[in-house]
Amino acid sequence: MNKKKLLSLSLALALSLSLAACGAKEEAPAQTPADETPAETPAETVTLKVAASPTPHAETLEQCVPILAEQGIDLQIHEYSDYVVPNTAVEEGDEDANYFQHVPYLDNFNAENGTHLVSVAGVHIEPMGIYAGKTASLDALADGASVAVPNDVTNEARALLLLEAQGLIKLSDDAGLDATPNDIVENPKNLTFTELEAAMVPTVLSEVDIAVINSNYALQNELNPVEDSLAIESSDSPYVNVLVVKEGNESNEAIQALVEALHSDTVRAFIEQTYAGAVVPAF
Template identity: 55%
Template sequence: MKLKQLVVALGASVLAVSASASFAGKLSVAATPVPHAEILEFAKPELAKQGVELDIKVFNDYVQPNLQVFEKQLDVNFFQHQPYLDTFNKDRGTDLVSVGLVHVEPFGIYSRKIKDLAELKDGATVAIPNDPSNGGRALLLLQKAGLITLKDPSNILATARDVAENPRKLKFRELEAATLPRVLEDVDVALINTNYALEAGLVPTTDALLIEGSDSPYANLVAARPDNKDSADVQTLIEVLHSPEVKAFILEKYKGAVVPAF
C-alpha cells in the first residue's frame, strides 16, 4: 500500500473509532416532569463526568414512555412504580423490568376533624381512592396503622371487600382520587396521593396523620428492556441515582413530599 493510501486508511479508521466512541456513552431516558426529570437533571453532570451523556425526554403521559422503551426508540424510563409496570406489561404484552428503585411519593392519611389517629371514633367515615392501584395502597396504609386487617396482608390491589377485620367498624367511601382533598370536611379521614395533597395546599410531612415510608411497594423505578438492563450505561445511571448527593438533593428540594427509596 502506498503511503498516501495508508494515511487515508488510517484517518478513516480514526474517524470511525471516534464516531463510535462519541455514542458509546449516550443514554436516552423518558421521564415525567416532576420530580423525575428534575432528579435526572441534577444527576446529569455527574453522569457526564463518568462518560455517560444523558438525553432526557419529558412526557406527560404514562403510556408512551413504556412503549418507546419497549420499541427501542429510547433506552430506559423513570416515572412509574412496580404495580403499574406489572399491570402495563400484562395488558400490553411488554416485558420491561425494573433496574433500580429511586424514590417514593408518599401516600398519606389526612383529616380536618382529628389531630391523631388515636382520636378516630368507631364508625368513622374513611374516604379512599376508587381505582384498584390507589385503593389497595390506601388499605395497606390503614392496615399499617393498625386500623384494619386484610384477608391477604400483602395484596396491593385489595378493595374494601377484602377487609377481614375492621374492629372500629370504619365506613369506606370509594371516590375518584383527585376529588379526595375536597371531601376532607365531609369525612373523618381521607387517604390522598401526594400530588393531589400538594395541589390542595397540604404539606405531607406536617399535615398527614400517617405517611408511607421508603418501604412502600410504590417506589418509583427506572425501567429497561431485558436486553439492555445490564449495560454499563444503565448501571452507571443507577449508581449515580443511588448516590449520597442525589439522596441529599431529594431530601432538600422536596422536604418529605418525595422520599429516597435507597
C-alpha cells in the same frame, strides 16, 4: 551543433531537473513526528430519553444531566402525568427508560398488558399518606365517612393497607398486595370509598372526608407528606421507586451510567435536602 553548445545545453537541462526536484521535495506535506499522537476524533454524543413523573422523579433526574454530560450522554427528560403512557412508551421504544413506579405496580402492569419491562435499579421511596378533606382528623371521622383512594391495583391495595395500619378497617388475611374494598372484612365506621386514577385523588380532597395520596401527587398539589398528612407509611415501605427499561436493555452503557448517577452522593443530598423526609433515598 558544436561540442561547446552541446555541453552548455546539457548543463542547463541538468540544472533545470535539479531545481524541479528540489521544489517538489519542499512542497511535500510535513510528516507527524513519531513521538506525537494524532488528535482523536471526539466521541459522538449518545442521547438517552427517560420518561418520568414531574415530582420528584424528573426533578431528581435533572441532577443527573451534568453528571452524564461529562460522559458524552445527553439525558433528555420527558414528563408524563399518568401511570400508563410512560410504560407503553418504553415498551414501544419511544423512550429508553422510565422512572415513576414501584415494583408491585410494574409487575402488575406487565401481567395485565403483556409488556416486557424490568427494573434496573431502586432509587427512592415515597411514603404514601392520608390527608384531611372535610374531616380534620382520623378520630373525628363520622359513620359513613368518604375516603378517596387510587384505583390501580397496587396503589389501591397500598392505600387500604395504610388505612388498616391506622385501625380504620381490617382486610382479609389473604388480600395481600391485590386488596380492594371487597377484601374489607371489618369496617367499624362504615367508610365509603371513591376509587379514582391516582393523579386525580388530590383534586377531590375538598369533596371527601379523607384521601390516601401518593407522595409524588401530593407534592405536585403543594401538600407536604411529612407536615400535612394525618398518617404516613413508615420509611421501610417495600414500595421502592425504580428505573425501568425494556427487557434486554439492562446492560446498555448509557443506562448503567444513569444508574450510577442516580446512586451518587449528589442525588442523595438533593433528595434529603429538597424533600425533607417526603422522599427517602433507597440506596
